[in-house]
Amino acid sequence: MMTIAIIAHDGKKADMVQFLNEHREILDSKKIKLVSTGTTGEKAKKAGFNVEALLSGPLGGDAQIAAGVAEKDIHMVIFFRDPLAKHPHEPDIFMLMRLCDVYDVPLATNPSTAELLLKGL
Numbered sequence: 001m002m003t004i005a006i007i008a009h010d011g012k013k014a015d016m017v018q019f020l021n022e023h024r025e026i027l028d029s030k031k032i033k034l035v036s037t038g039t040t041g042e043k044a045k046k047a048g049f050n051v052e053a054l055l056s057g058p059l060g061g062d063a064q065i066a067a068g069v070a071e072k073d074i075h076m077v078i079f080f081r082d083p084l085a086k087h088p089h090e091p092d093i094f095m096l097m098r099l100c101d102v103y104d105v106p107l108a109t110n111p112s113t114a115e116l117l118l119k120g121l
């Protein structure tokens with residue numbers, strides 16, 4: 001079982017839903033479990049995906065995903081960041097990305113990279 005975290009900033013949530021829909025076959029497979037930050041998870045659920053939604057990003061969701069990476073419970077992170085917006089929880093965002101590098105966990109921050117990662121599964 002592989003656990004993939006999906007996260008998208010508000011300006012990228014539509015892109016995330018589109019990405020999920022385009023890769024529904026692999027993401028719906030029994031071998032993949034999805035976890036997400038709160039609002040991203042709600043959007044994914046509305047699109048018909050089975051997702052474990054954690055806290056919303058600004059309220060600690062990124063930190064929970066980061067902890068999952070450190071605990072080796074999360075094996076891939078797809079994080080569509082909005083590079084044109086400011087985020088009050090920027091330290092948490094950097095922590096998540098740092099821990100992906102500490103633990104050598106694949107991290108995609110845009111759809112093109114995420115697509116290549118899924119193709120590599």
Ligand SMILES: O=C(CO)COP(=O)(O)O
Pocket residue numbers: 007008009010037038039040041055056057058061062093
């Ligand atoms: O803020 C986020 C990532 O940094 C995403 O959080 P939400 O999915 O709750 O909007």
